[in-house]
Amino acid sequence: MSQIFYKRLLYVHLVQNPSLKSFSTTVATVCRGQPLSFxxxxxxxxxGLSLETALSTSKQFQLDExxxxxxxxxxxxxxxxxxxxxxxxxxxxKHPSVLLINADKILKPKMEFLLGFGFSDSAVSDLVISNPSIFDRSLKSRLKPSLDILMKHVQSKEEVLKAIKRSSWLITFNLSQTLQPNVELLIKEGVPISGISKLIVHQPRVLLQKTDRLVSTIETVKKLDIRPTITTFVYAIHVLSSMSELTWNRKIELFKGFGWSEEEVMLVFRRDPYCLACSEGKVKKVMEFLMGTMKLHPSVMISNPKVLKHGLETRIRPRYMVLKVLELxxxxxxxxxNKKFSRVFGxxxxTFLVDYVLKYLGKVPNLMDLYCASVAANSVDTNGPKVRTALQKIQKLKMEFGL
Structure with a gap:
């Protein structure tokens, strides 16, 4: 290819991408007569890399012509x-050095191993792109042992596949030194394999923390009278492991600010630990609405803690608006x-559309439109993914009901 071609290629690319100033030196060099490297x-x-990416990559990586x-x-x-x-x-x-790996001796056996385990071609490509270091790890001393450990502690092969698809780094970690000791600790405490399996599939990082920290977390959960044999135990471990002691205490104080006792907060945590995993801002807004606007007593949230996790803008406010219209x-x-209406948010x-919207369209014809408008209006960003998803779901149901 001629130097004129290189110059034209660079010129066109820079006209289309005028912000590529970081490559000015390289471009100037090429235009002075030095062709692009192999x-x-x-x-x-x-x-298929872009010019700027190829130029940048070539500064730290070279191929043999x-x-x-x-x-x-x-x-x-x-x-x-x-x-x-x-x-x-x-x-x-992401990982240009993959080009240097021997395809037949190293890459092919790893690909065949993953396919043989149950991953589809598309799943393997997604997995490798998510975690290219899979190609760097030893098949014998890392990939196979990691999968063996996962198979030992996860309830089914399908769940192992799900775990790795969700957290591709699981297959490249030294699980025998990280995950295995923590799993053995939980088993010793009486946690059933079903609970351990849930953690590995959905929250594996909990089992990669230092064992002494996990020991401390387990002791805290046990002091809260949550038994290791119930599913809530592993949920509580996940929540406490995800925050510092300072954050934990701050959340307790937040509830106390609404007149709750610490025992009431702990009662909610025992029933649904993820209520305290919500951000302080979300908890504050939901509590202000439920206790301020709706005048609900703390006992309502204690008996039905899931209400604290619902989206204020996408669920609680819009449904409350429908209820207020029906009340008027x-x-x-x-x-x-009225505590019974807190169940409506769940x-x-x-079910909500059938019981509280469609049922009353004969007397309030615009109720569905009011509900849809409320979902959108109650969001700061009406194009936000949560609101968009909520509206799409409502629109789909409207079509199914012929509205």
Whole structure:
């Protein structure tokens, strides 16, 4: 390829990307007559990297011009196993040294191992892109032992696959020195395998903390009268492990600020630990609404702690608005201070629409529109993912009901 081509390529690219000032020195050098290196050309033409990414990568990484077949064999193997051009570009951008790995002796056995375990081609590509270091770890001393440990403590192969898809780093960690001792500790405390399995699949980092810290957390949970044999025990461990003692105490004080006793806070925690995993800002806003606007007594939240976890903007306020409209139309009894209406916030969307919207459309024709508008209006960002999801769900149900 001629130097004129390189100059034109660079010129067009820089016109389209005028902010690429960090590459001005490299561009100037090329334009003075020095062609792009083999590494840059290969990264662009064979791997699909952009010019700026290829130039940046080539500063710390070089390919041998005499070994293109070696690099091609890596790309061919990836394509054979379903890696798209986008997948390959993303992988090489993250981990260019994968091109230096022997395709037949190292990469292929690892790919076959993952496929043989149960991962699909698409799952393998997602897994490797999420954690490219999989290709760097020893199959014999790291990948296989990690999967063996997971299989030992997770209830099914399907759950192991789910765990690794959610947390791809699990397969590359030295689990025998991190996760295994903590699992043995929980077993010794009487935690059933079902609880341990839930932690590994959904919150594995809890089991990678230092064992002495986990011991301390376990003792705290036991002092709260949460038995190791119930599922709530591992949830409580997760929540306490996720925050500092300072944050924990601050959340307790937040509840006390609303007139709660510490025992009432602990009662809520024992029933649903994740209530205290909510941010202080969320808890404060929900409590202000439930206790201030709705005049609910703390006993309502204690008996139904899940209400504290619902979204204020996407669920509580919009549903409260519907209830207030029905109250004003004298279609339901007074709702403020009435504990039974706190259960409304926990209803599935379809159930709520059937019981509190569709049921009354004959007397309040615009009730559905009011509800949809309220979901959007009560959000600071009406394009936020939670609000968008809520509205999409409502619109889907409207279509199903023929509205």
């Amino acid at each position: 590494t840059v050309q290969y990264l662009i033409n064979s791997c 005499s070994k293109p077949d070696r690099y091609d064999s890596v790309l061919t193997l990836l394509k054979t196993h379903g890696f798209s051009k986008t997948h390959i570009a993303e992988l090489i951008k 139309e004298k279609l339901i009894e007074g709702i403020d201070g 209803l599935a969307e379809e």
